[in-house]
Amino acid sequence: MKTKTQSPAAMLEPTGMRAARIIGVGSAGVSLLEVMNREEFTGASFVAVNTDATSLAGSTVALKIHLETKLLRGLGTGGDPERGRAIAEEQFATLKTACEGTDVIFIVAGLGGGAGSGITPVLARAARETGALVLAFVTLPFVCEGNRRQQQAQQSLEQLRAVADGVICLPCQKTFKLIDENTSVLDTFRITGELLVEGVRGVWRLLTRPGLIQIHFDDLCALVRSRHSESAFASVEASGPARSREVVEKLLNHPLLEEGRVLAESDAVLVSMVGGKELTMAEVNRVMEQINRHCEHAKVIMGATVDEAMKAHLSVTVIAAKQTGALPAVESLDNKSEFVECADTSASRMVRGRRVAADHGDGASQSGFSLEQREQALARHNSGRARKAVAKMRQAQLPLAIISKGRFDKSEPTIHKGEDLDIPTYIRRGVALN
Amino acid sequence: MFDDSSIIVGLEIGTSKVCAVVGEQGADGVLNIIGLGQARSRGVRKGEVADTAQAEEDVRNAIVEAEQMADVEIRNVYLGVTGGHIRGFNNRGVHPVVSADREISEDDVQDVIKNAKAINLPTENNVVHAIRQHFFVDGQDGVTNPVGMLGSRLEVDVHVVHGNTNRLQNAIRLVKGLQLEVDEIVFNGLASSLALLTGEQKELGALVIDIGGGTTDYVVYAGGVIRHTGVLAVGGDHVSNDLAYGLKVPLSRAEKLKLEHGSALLDEKIKGQTVTITNELGLPLKTVNVEHLQRIMSLRLEEIFQLIAQDLEQAGLYDFLRAGVFLGGGGTRIPHIAKLAEHVLQMPVSIGQTNSISGLKSALDQPEFFTAIGLVKFGSFKTGKRAGKPSLASGFKNTLRRFMQRP
Numbered sequence: 006m007k008t009k010t011q012s013p014a015a016m017l018e019p020t021g022m023r024a025a026r027i028i029g030v031g032s033a034g035v036s037l038l039e040v041m042n043r044e045e046f047t048g049a050s051f052v053a054v055n056t057d058a059t060s061l062a063g064s065t066v067a068l069k070i071h072l073e074t075k076l077l078r079g080l081g082t083g084g085d086p087e088r089g090r091a092i093a094e095e096q097f098a099t100l101k102t103a104c105e106g107t108d109v110i111f112i113v114a115g116l117g118g119g120a121g122s123g124i125t126p127v128l129a130r131a132a133r134e135t136g137a138l139v140l141a142f143v144t145l146p147f148v149c150e151g152n153r154r155q156q157q158a159q160q161s162l163e164q165l166r167a168v169a170d171g172v173i174c175l176p177c178q179k180t181f182k183l184i185d186e187n188t189s190v191l192d193t194f195r196i197t198g199e200l201l202v203e204g205v206r207g208v209w210r211l212l213t214r215p216g217l218i219q220i221h222f223d224d225l226c227a228l229v230r231s232r233h234s235e236s237a238f239a240s241v242e243a244s245g246p247a248r249s250r251e252v253v254e255k256l257l258n259h260p261l262l263e264e265g266r267v268l269a270e271s272d273a274v275l276v277s278m279v280g281g282k283e284l285t286m287a288e289v290n291r292v293m294e295q296i297n298r299h300c301e302h303a304k305v306i307m308g309a310t311v312d313e314a315m316k317a318h319l320s321v322t323v324i325a326a327k328q329t330g331a332l333p334a335v336e337s338l339d340n341k342s343e344f345v346e347c348a349d350t351s352a353s354r355m356v357r358g359r360r361v362a363a364d365h366g367d368g369a370s371q372s373g374f375s376l377e378q379r380e381q382a383l384a385r386h387n388s389g390r391a392r393k394a395v396a397k398m399r400q401a402q403l404p405l406a407i408i409s410k411g412r413f414d415k416s417e418p419t420i421h422k423g424e425d426l427d428i429p430t431y432i433r434r435g436v437a438l439n
Numbered sequence: 440m441f442d443d444s445s446i447i448v449g450l451e452i453g454t455s456k457v458c459a460v461v462g463e464q465g466a467d468g469v470l471n472i473i474g475l476g477q478a479r480s481r482g483v484r485k486g487e488v489a490d491t492a493q494a495e496e497d498v499r500n501a502i503v504e505a506e507q508m509a510d511v512e513i514r515n516v517y518l519g520v521t522g523g524h525i526r527g528f529n530n531r532g533v534h535p536v537v538s539a540d541r542e543i544s545e546d547d548v549q550d551v552i553k554n555a556k557a558i559n560l561p562t563e564n565n566v567v568h569a570i571r572q573h574f575f576v577d578g579q580d581g582v583t584n585p586v587g588m589l590g591s592r593l594e595v596d597v598h599v600v601h602g603n604t605n606r607l608q609n610a611i612r613l614v615k616g617l618q619l620e621v622d623e624i625v626f627n628g629l630a631s632s633l634a635l636l637t638g639e640q641k642e643l644g645a646l647v648i649d650i651g652g653g654t655t656d657y658v659v660y661a662g663g664v665i666r667h668t669g670v671l672a673v674g675g676d677h678v679s680n681d682l683a684y685g686l687k688v689p690l691s692r693a694e695k696l697k698l699e700h701g702s703a704l705l706d707e708k709i710k711g712q713t714v715t716i717t718n719e720l721g722l723p724l725k726t727v728n729v730e731h732l733q734r735i736m737s738l739r740l741e742e743i744f745q746l747i748a749q750d751l752e753q754a755g756l757y758d759f760l761r762a763g764v765f766l767g768g769g770g771t772r773i774p775h776i777a778k779l780a781e782h783v784l785q786m787p788v789s790i791g792q793t794n795s796i797s798g799l800k801s802a803l804d805q806p807e808f809f810t811a812i813g814l815v816k817f818g819s820f821k822t823g824k825r826a827g828k829p830s831l832a833s834g835f836k837n838t839l840r841r842f843m844q845r846p
């Protein structure tokens with residue numbers, strides 16, 4: 006019921022450049038704020054939002070918002086996003102005040118739990134209502150955390166996508182490639198956190214440092230909006246005379262990019278390069294040439310910025326997003342109702358919401374769902390109990406067309422950088438013949 | 440000696456054809472091609488044997504034809520190998536010179552090469568070639584023959600070509616099954632480059648691309664030595680397969696269409712032009728758009744060159760190719776292929792010629808035979824070296840050594 010500050014707006018004076026705010030939601034989000042190096046994010050203000058008092062108490066962030074009602078009896082949300090959501094709606098005004106007076110808001114959260122999954126979408130909506138651009142960085146839980154959390158995270162992600170300008174999400178499962186047998190649980194979470202923070206840092210640099218080749222925030226949002234349930238990002242650094250080559254090499258060997266395979270599959274790639282004053286156009290060109298070559302099908306947005314602190318270092322951050330084809334129909338129906346629910350505020354968003362909702366409607370009808378199944382799905386959304394029962398019903402994604410390899414059907418496939426060269430080139434490149 | 444070493448036979452078991460070339464080395468060392476046999480290949484996919492029985496029959500036919508033409512009995516062959524499993528890389532070997540006077544002897548050279556060959560390969564892989572590039576004496580670059588020089592530390596750069604042992608053995612066993620001895624196995628790309636390039640071109644730096652039926656092999660020479668080799672398991676077969684898929688015609692028909700109407704670049708004239716496929720009675724079956732045909736082909740061939748260009752760029756060899764690019768293999772029969780390659784590689788490209796061998800001139804100057812001719816040339820280098828040691832004892836030793844080396 007109470008916020009722990011006297012007046013949030015007073016504490017959050019915009020500090021030069023582009024006023025930005027980084028908000029951590031839920032226990033994961035709050036601890037991620039701790040990981041961030043404050044020095045690097047000059048000009049940003051930090052806010053921690055949680056329902057759990059202990060997690061907030063351990064945070065060093067100046068502004069903490071403790072969401073609390075009698076309903077929770079000081080126990081947090083208990084892993085139920087509905088509670089998180091309810092409490093956030095109740096405190097909508099508080100959240101909105103916390104978001105005021107800034108142009109860009111980064112939301113950092115771990116989805117899957119109660120607070121993260123419940124509050125984040127509401128917060129994103131509140132932030133948008135203040136007129137700020139909203140970019141969310143979220144993690145999805147490990148597979149071993151169980152089906153329920155997984156589903157809560159997915160659902161929250163869909164809601165978030167509808168209200169935020171951009172969502173970049175990192176499935177924790179992917180970090181398994183970075184760890185070995187002996188990595189402790191603590192370390193694993195630390196690595197995941199660092200990875201996410203790296204992503205935030207990359208985008209932050211992109212937006213704040215003077216650009217040789219500027220990336221507009223709108224570009225970024227257009228790229229990450231309505232894309233990917235999975236995006237991969239990698240950040241690498243190198244120095245020395247051969248740094249451009251080294252950077253590309255490291256990037257292609259990055260476990261999260263699966264040896265460049267992710268790049269080949271993604272359809273939108275954002276590249277942010279940061280170098281010292283002596284960053285040359287030739288270097289930019291060399292790196293981009295290699296990256297472009299690996300993602301021929303993708304829309305590539307690049308930016309190069311100069312940061313004197315980098316000296317002879319060159320750092321490249323790549324965010325690769327993959328279009329997830331047709332979403333499972335059950336989910337999309339869910340979203341539809343979500344969209345309608347939250348599309349009641351700003352006019353611009355209403356248009357967007359409607360458009361997306363219409364898209365989803367199309368998707369549902371195309372996938373040939375019977376009326377019964379739709380009703381079932383809607384019922385699932387409306388009653389909490391029923392949801393658990395039907396939750397397991399998920400439609401698998403089918404490939405669009407099976408491409409026969411003809412003569413090479415039975416021979417060993419010729420795989421080159423993730424591409425099967427036995428499939429006709431014109432199909433892989435998407436060249437239409439008529 | 441025990442074998443008639445003046446007869447050298449190169450055998451290439453290709454994806455589209457099996458080809459045996461018989462060469463005769465005269466007393467003056469001049470290599471003369473005296474016979475050629477070929478057969479359509481049916482048991483090979485992507486450069487590797489897929490059907491042993493059929494491949495065996497095809498090899499027998501080709502050998503018999505070559506024997507008849509050259510009027511010799513073939514007992515030994517130099518066998519060309521290729522396939523997607525073959526890789527090349529550069530390695531360096533080091534050897535300290537221990538003799539008191541610090542003079543580098545022949546044994547030191549042998550040792551350093553042995554060290555360079557001792558590489559960390561996966562257990563299932565085997566070295567096909569270890570080609571020496573340069574020696575370094577005490578760090579001094581560019582020594583071609585260090586014997587007799589003084590130094591304390593001898594190093595050598597070698598280019599190692601290696602491949603999967605079992606898959607290499609498949610071809611060797613097949614040939615041995617025909618009561619033929621395999622003198623040595625040779626990487627096809629290397630053989631082609633031997634047939635195509637002159638010493639001067641090797642010195643200047645050249646890229647040889649052999650576009651075969653199942654694979655595209657390429658070799659880069661710079662400064663007179665091999666710097667890079669590669670195999671792309673994509674070739675003419677893929678073009679036919681793409682056409683069959685894209686135009687929805689049977690593979691045999693696609694093959695025919697490729698030969699009759701194929702082009703590496705889109706002709707302006709053919710826009711909207713169509714070809715009618717007829718059955719054996721002359722009744723029309725299907726109409727095919729020539730523009731589509733050429734676009735499918737063009738994209739595939741363009742991709743092949745692009746992949747090679749990427750590989751060379753990664754290896755940092757682009758600036759060394761001052762003599763340009765030379766094409767070989769059946770793929771060079773496609774019209775405008777040199778132009779397409781020029782466009783992609785941004786370098787002068789020409790279709791290669793085997794001007795370094797005499798005999799059967801008109802029959803030989805065809806791109807399909809470059810590899811087999813190169814195999815003969817490879818053999819002539821080997822026998823040329825052997826001829827330098829004429830004594831019976833050393834000859835016997837050699838034979839014995841070769842016998843021991845054979846896997």
